[in-house]
Amino acid sequence: MSDTTAQPKSATKDAPSKPNWWRQAAVYQIYPRSFADHNGDGLGDIKGITARVPYLKELGVDAVWLSPFYPSELADGGYDVADYRDVDPRLGSLADFDEMVSALHASGIKLIVDIVPNHTSDQHEWFQEALQSPPGSAARDRYVFRDGIGPDGSQPPTDWQSVFGGPAWHQVPDGQWYLHLFAPEQPDLNWDNKDVHEDFIKTLRFWSNRGVDGFRIDVAHALTKDLSEPLPTWEELRHLMHENLPLDGTHPFWDRDEVHEIYAEWRKVFNEYDPPRTAVAEAWVPRPRRPRYASAEGLGQAFNFDLLEAAWDASEFREVIDDNLTLSSESGASSTWVLSNHDVVRHVTRYGLPQDPDTKNGKSWLMTDGKEPKLDRELGERRARAAVLLLLALPGSTYMYQGEELGLHEVGDLPEEAMQDPSYFRNKGVEKGRDGCRVPLPWTPDGASFGFGSNGAHLPQPGWFADVAVAVQENDPASTLWLYRRALEARHKLQSGEALEWVDNGNAEVLHFARPDGWQCVTNFSAQPVPLPPGEVVLASVPVDDEIPADATVWLKV
Ligand code: BGC
Numbered sequence: 001m002s003d004t005t006a007q008p009k010s011a012t013k014d015a016p017s018k019p020n021w022w023r024q025a026a027v028y029q030i031y032p033r034s035f036a037d038h039n040g041d042g043l044g045d046i047k048g049i050t051a052r053v054p055y056l057k058e059l060g061v062d063a064v065w066l067s068p069f070y071p072s073e074l075a076d077g078g079y080d081v082a083d084y085r086d087v088d089p090r091l092g093s094l095a096d097f098d099e100m101v102s103a104l105h106a107s108g109i110k111l112i113v114d115i116v117p118n119h120t121s122d123q124h125e126w127f128q129e130a131l132q133s134p135p136g137s138a139a140r141d142r143y144v145f146r147d148g149i150g151p152d153g154s155q156p157p158t159d160w161q162s163v164f165g166g167p168a169w170h171q172v173p174d175g176q177w178y179l180h181l182f183a184p185e186q187p188d189l190n191w192d193n194k195d196v197h198e199d200f201i202k203t204l205r206f207w208s209n210r211g212v213d214g215f216r217i218d219v220a221h222a223l224t225k226d227l228s229e230p231l232p233t234w235e236e237l238r239h240l241m242h243e244n245l246p247l248d249g250t251h252p253f254w255d256r257d258e259v260h261e262i263y264a265e266w267r268k269v270f271n272e273y274d275p276p277r278t279a280v281a282e283a284w285v286p287r288p289r290r291p292r293y294a295s296a297e298g299l300g301q302a303f304n305f306d307l308l309e310a311a312w313d314a315s316e317f318r319e320v321i322d323d324n325l326t327l328s329s330e331s332g333a334s335s336t337w338v339l340s341n342h343d344v345v346r347h348v349t350r351y352g353l354p355q356d357p358d359t360k361n362g363k364s365w366l367m368t369d370g371k372e373p374k375l376d377r378e379l380g381e382r383r384a385r386a387a388v389l390l391l392l393a394l395p396g397s398t399y400m401y402q403g404e405e406l407g408l409h410e411v412g413d414l415p416e417e418a419m420q421d422p423s424y425f426r427n428k429g430v431e432k433g434r435d436g437c438r439v440p441l442p443w444t445p446d447g448a449s450f451g452f453g454s455n456g457a458h459l460p461q462p463g464w465f466a467d468v469a470v471a472v473q474e475n476d477p478a479s480t481l482w483l484y485r486r487a488l489e490a491r492h493k494l495q496s497g498e499a500l501e502w503v504d505n506g507n508a509e510v511l512h513f514a515r516p517d518g519w520q521c522v523t524n525f526s527a528q529p530v531p532l533p534p535g536e537v538v539l540a541s542v543p544v545d546d547e548i549p550a551d552a553t554v555w556l557k558v
Helices: 046-051 053-059 094-106 125-132 194-209 259-270 287-294 314-331 363-367 377-393 470-474 480-494
Strands: 026-030 063-066 110-115 169-171 177-179 214-217 278-281 336-338 397-401 510-515 519-524 536-540 552-557
Touching: 046 053, 046 094, 053 094, 053 480, 094 110, 110 194, 194 259, 259 278, 259 287, 287 314, 314 510, 377 397, 377 480, 377 510, 377 519, 377 552, 470 480, 480 536, 480 552
Parallel strands: 026 063, 026 397, 063 110, 110 214, 214 278, 336 397
Antiparallel strands: 169 177, 510 519, 519 552, 536 552
C-alpha cells in the first residue's frame, strides 16, 4: 500500500526551493501518449519522457504539465481515469514515474500532473460497484444516479446534452440513469458524497509525496451541482456556456459557488508541503468569476484562455492583456498565457486562416480538410513566432503545448478510420474533433514514425512531418525550435518584477510594452513594416533592420 498521508516537510524529496517558482514559469504540456514511445507499442510512455528530459532542459522550460497517464480505457484520451493512484501499464509503472520525476528535478524542471475530479472512467472500481449495487445504495451515491421520467421512467431525467454532443444521461440495466457531462464512459462524481472528498485528498497527497510540484485541475468549474427540481430545460441552458454563464453561480452544474469549498479543503493539503504544492484551474467561466479560482485560499492560479480564443488582432490582444492583468491583481495570482493545448486547433494553423469570427477557432476549416478557406501555412508560422515572443514577454506564466516549439500545424486531414476523439464520434458532421493536434511528435526526418517510436504511431503522421522534425530544426538556427530555445533562455535573464507598462507609439496595430529593467517587447500586427524603436535588439521573430516587418515581434533592451 502506498502512503497517502502527508510526509513531514523536511522529508519532501527534491523540493524546489522557491515557493513562488510558478509565478513566471514557462510550462510545457506533455500529452504523454503522443510525446515519445520508448517500448515501441505506438503509444508514448513515461520512459519516453524520461529519455527526452535533456531535450526539455535544452528547450529551457521551467516545468512540465503532464496530461493524464493513469490507467484508462482511453474513451477520452486518458481523461477517463480508472485508477487515480497508478500509471497505465501501457505507459509504464510507478517506478518509471519516480525515475521521471528524479530526472526532471535533476534538470531543474518541476512537474505538474493533471487531476480529473469531475468524473471517473466507467471502468473505475467505484462505478463498477455502483452498477452492481441497487438504486439508493451507498455505491450509487458516489455518482449522480436518478430515476427517469415518464410513466415507466424510460425518459432521461432532463433533456440536457453532453459537452461532446448527445444526451448527458445514460440508462443502466435496472432502469436508472446516470449523469455524464462528457462521454458516457465518464460518469460524473457526486461531490456531496464524503468518500469522494476523502479519496481526492488521498490522491493529492499520493502524488505530492512522490515529488509532484503541482496539479492542473480538469474542468474545475463543474464539480458541484444543484439538481433540485424544477430543473431547467436544455433550451434554457444551452447558450449558458463559458463567458455567458451567470455571474451569480446559479447554473445547475457549471461554476457554482460551492465548488470553492472543495478547493479551500485542497489548499490546506497543498500547504502541508514545503514549498506548497501549486494548482491551476481549467475553468471556462466569465472573466470576473476567474479570480476566485486563482486566489491563494483556492487553487492559486486559473487558466486564461482569452488569447487562445482571440484572433490575430492588436486591439483584441491589448484588451485581453489589460483585463487579465487586472484580474491577476484581484486574485493575487499571476496570469497564465496560452495559445494552444490538446483541446484546440493548433495556433499556427489558426493564424494562417482568415481572422474572422467564424474561422478563428479553425473548426470550419477542419470540416473541409483545409480545402476551404485556404490555409496560408507560412503566414500562420510567421504570426505564431511573433505571438510566442509576445506571450513570453508578458508577466505571468506561459503554458506551451508540445510541438508548438516546432511550429507544428494541425493535422487537418486525418482519415475517419484513424479518429479517436469522442467529440468527433458524438458530433459527426459538426466537429472534426481534437485528434489533429494530438498526432505523435516528429523527432527525426525519417525512420518508423519519425523517431516517435520504433513501431508506428497511434495516430497517422503526415509526410510533411519530415521537414519539421526536431533533428532537422536543431541544425537550423532560423528554425522555430531555435527561436523558442533562445527566447526561453533570454527570458530567464531578462525577467524580474511582474510590472508591465504600455509604451504609446501612435499606431493601434503595434503593441509595445516595457517590463522592469529596460526589457521591451514590440509586436507589429499590421501587414506593413513599422520603424524599429530605439534600443538593442535582443531577439526577433524574423530578421529585422531599422524596421519591424509585418507580423513580427522584437525584444529590445533599452
Ligand atoms: C480536458 C479535455 C477533456 C475534458 C473532460 C477537459 O477540459 O482538457 O481534454 O476531454 O476535460 O475530461
